[in-house]
Amino acid sequence: MNPIVELKHVGKVYVSARDGEAIEALANIDFTIRRGEFLTVVGPSGCGKSTLLSLIAGFNAPTSGDVLFQGHPITAPGPERGVMFQDYALFPWRTVAGNIEFGPQARGVDAAHTRERVRKLIEMVGLRGFEHRYPHELSGGMRQRCALARMLANDPTMWLMDEPLAAVDLQTRIILQDELLRMWGDGIGTAGDRPTVVFVTHGIDEAVLLADRVLVLGRRPGRIKEVVDVALPRPRTALRNGPEVARLTAQVWELIHDEAVQAINEEAPL
Amino acid sequence: MSGSEVGRGARVLLPLAVALVLCAVWEVAVRMTHSHGLLPSPTGVVESGAILTSSGVIVEAMSGSLKRVLIGFAIGGALGIPTGLAIGTVPALDRAFRPVLDGLRSIAPIAWIPMAILWLGVRGDAALFVVAYAAVFPFIVNASLAARLVDRRLVAAARALGAGPWTVVRTVLLPGSIPMLFTGARIALAFAWASIIAAELAIGIKIAGQGRSVAGIGQLMVETLYVRRDVDALVFYMLVIGAVSFLIDAGLRRLQRWMLPWSDR
Numbered sequence: 001m002n003p004i005v006e007l008k009h010v011g012k013v014y015v016s017a018r019d020g021e022a023i024e025a026l027a028n029i030d031f032t033i034r035r036g037e038f039l040t041v042v043g044p045s046g047c048g049k050s051t052l053l054s055l056i057a058g059f060n061a062p063t064s065g066d067v068l069f070q071g072h073p074i075t076a077p078g079p080e081r082g083v084m085f086q087d088y089a090l091f092p093w094r095t096v097a098g099n100i101e102f103g104p105q106a107r108g109v110d111a112a113h114t115r116e117r118v119r120k121l122i123e124m125v126g127l128r129g130f131e132h133r134y135p136h137e138l139s140g141g142m143r144q145r146c147a148l149a150r151m152l153a154n155d156p157t158m159w160l161m162d163e164p165l166a167a168v169d170l171q172t173r174i175i176l177q178d179e180l181l182r183m184w185g186d187g188i189g190t191a192g193d194r195p196t197v198v199f200v201t202h203g204i205d206e207a208v209l210l211a212d213r214v215l216v217l218g219r220r221p222g223r224i225k226e227v228v229d230v231a232l233p234r235p236r237t238a239l240r241n242g243p244e245v246a247r248l249t250a251q252v253w254e255l256i257h258d259e260a261v262q263a264i265n266e267e268a269p270l
Numbered sequence: 271m272s273g274s275e276v277g278r279g280a281r282v283l284l285p286l287a288v289a290l291v292l293c294a295v296w297e298v299a300v301r302m303t304h305s306h307g308l309l310p311s312p313t314g315v316v317e318s319g320a321i322l323t324s325s326g327v328i329v330e331a332m333s334g335s336l337k338r339v340l341i342g343f344a345i346g347g348a349l350g351i352p353t354g355l356a357i358g359t360v361p362a363l364d365r366a367f368r369p370v371l372d373g374l375r376s377i378a379p380i381a382w383i384p385m386a387i388l389w390l391g392v393r394g395d396a397a398l399f400v401v402a403y404a405a406v407f408p409f410i411v412n413a414s415l416a417a418r419l420v421d422r423r424l425v426a427a428a429r430a431l432g433a434g435p436w437t438v439v440r441t442v443l444l445p446g447s448i449p450m451l452f453t454g455a456r457i458a459l460a461f462a463w464a465s466i467i468a469a470e471l472a473i474g475i476k477i478a479g480q481g482r483s484v485a486g487i488g489q490l491m492v493e494t495l496y497v498r499r500d501v502d503a504l505v506f507y508m509l510v511i512g513a514v515s516f517l518i519d520a521g522l523r524r525l526q527r528w529m530l531p532w533s534d535r
Contacts (some may be wrong), residue, residue, distance in 0.1 A: 043271055057426075058430075059426055059428055059429075059430075066337060071376040076429070077426070077429040077430040078430075078432070079430075079431060079432035081430070082430065082431075083426070083427065083430040085426075085427060087423070089421070089423040089424055089426070090427075091424060091427075091428075091441075091442070091445075091447070091534050092533070093445040093448075093530070093532045093533075094345070094532075102431050102433075102441070103432055106428065106431055106432045106434075106437050106441070107432040134531065134532040135532075136532065136533075150431070151431075154431060198411040263364035
C-alpha cells in the first residue's frame with residue numbers, strides 16, 4: 001500500500017466568529033489515504049467532512065496532529081491537489097475557457113500549451129460550443145463540468161471534491177457520476193495510473209457506488225466511525241442498481257442513522 | 271399585440287401630453303399676469319436657450335464645469351479606490367483609518383468652500399478641491415465594501431489552482447470588486463456634480479463682485495442673476511444641468527453593461 005496523504009492524530013478546533021465559542025470540528029483523525037484510490041467521505045451534518053477536505057487542500061492548518069502529503073506537512077494549497085467546490089466557485093467574470101485556463105495561467109505555463117490543453121478539456125467534458133459563455137449562462141450540469149475541467153487543467157494528482165454533485169438534479173447527477181468515473185479511469189489500468197480522489201458527499205448510495213473505501217465520520221466532535229471497504233469490481237456503472245450496492249448502502253446508512261436524526265433535532269430552530 | 275401598442279403609446283404620449291399641458295398653463299398664467307421677467311415662461315426659456323446656445327456661452331460654461339468635475343472625479347477615484355480596496359482587504363487598516371475617514375466624510379463638501387478659497391484662491395482650483403473631496407468618499411466606501419464582499423471561495427479556488435497572493439489580488443479581488451466600484455463611481459459623479467455647482471456659485475459671487483470673467487455654469491448663474499437678471503436663462507441652466515447629470519449616469523450604466531457582460535444585470 002502506497003500512502004499519498006497521512007492524517008496523524010489530527011484535531012481541528014474552530015473559534016466561532018460570532019460568540020467566540022470553541023467548536024471541535026475534528027478529533028483524533030488517524031487515517032491514511034492510498035495512492036490512486038477513490039475515497040468517499042460520508043457522515044451526518046456537523047461531522048467535519050468539509051473541514052477534513054480543507055485540511056488536505058491546505059486552506060486550514062490542523063489545531064493538533066499532522067497532515068502529510070507524500071510525506072511532507074501541508075502548509076498551503078497547491079496545484080497538485082485540485083479542489084472542486086460545492087457550488088463550483090467558478091469565476092463569474094471569466095468565460096468557460098477563461099475559467100479552465102486559470103490554473104495553467106497562474107502557474108505560468110506557456111500560452112500555446114495552455115490553449116491546446118484547454119481545447120482538449122473542453123472537448124472531454126462536452127462543453128464545445130460553450131467556450132465563450134459566462135457561468136451565469138450555463139446550466140448546473142455544465143457549470144459542474146466546467147469546474148471539473150478547471151481542476152483537471154492543472155493535472156492534479158489528487159482530486160478533492162466537496163459535494164460536487166449536490167447542486168444538480170437526480171438525472172444529471174447520475175450522468176455526471178458516470179462521466180466522473182470515466183475520467184478518473186474506472187476499470188482502466190492500475191491504481192498507480194489514476195488520480196487519488198477524496199469525494200465528500202451526503203449521498204450514501206453515491207458514496208458506495210463510486211468508492212474503493214467509504215470513510216464514515218461521526219459528529220460532535222468529528223471522528224472516524226468506520227471505514228467500509230467496497231470490494232466490488234470496476235467499472236461500476238453496471239452495478240448502479242445491483243444488490244451489492246444496495247446492501248452496502250444500507251450498511252453505511254445504519255452507521256449514520258442515529259446521529260443524523262440527532263443532527264436534525266439539534267439544528268431545529270429554537 | 272394591439273394591447274402592447276396602446277400600452278407603449280400611453281407610456282410615452284400620456285406623460286408628454288401632461289408636460290405640454292402644464293407648460294401651456296404656465297405660459298398662459300405668466301402672460302395673463304404680465305409677470306414675465308420676474309417669473310420665467312416656457313417660451314422665454316426656449317428663446318434664452320437658443321441665444322445662449324448659439325453664442326456658445328452655455329457650451330463654454332458647461333465644458334468649464336464638466337472639466338473640473340471630471341478632473342475632481344478622477345482625483346477622487348485615484349485616491350479613493352486604492353484606499354478603499356486596502357482598508358477593505360486588511361482589517362487592521364480598516365480599524366486604524368475608518369474613524370478618521372468617517373469623521374471627514376461627515377463634513378459636507380461645500381462646508382470646505384471658504385477654506386478652499388482661502389488656500390487656493392477663486393480661480394477654479396478651490397472648486398476642484400471641493401469636487402474631489404465630494405467624490406473621494408463614495409469611492410472609498412464602495413471600494414472597501416467591494417473588497418470585503420468578494421466571495422472568499424473564489425479566493426480559495428484561485429489559491430488551490432496555484433495563484434500566489436498578487437495573482438489573487440489581480441485576478442480575483444480586482445475583477446470581483448468592479449461592479450461595486452461602478453456603483454461608487456456613479457454616486458461619486460452625482461456628488462461631484464452637486465458640489466461643483468455649489469462651489470462655483472459660492473466662488474462666483476466673489477468673481478462677479480470683482481467683475482472678472484465667468485468660468486463655469488455656477489459662475490454663469492451668479493452673473494446671470496446679478497448682472498443680467500435673466501430668469502429664463504436661469505431655468506435653462508437648470509434644465510441643462512439636469513440633462514447632463516442624466517446623460518452622465520446613463521453613460522456610466524452603459525459602460526458598466528459593456529465592460530461587465532458576466533454580471534446578470
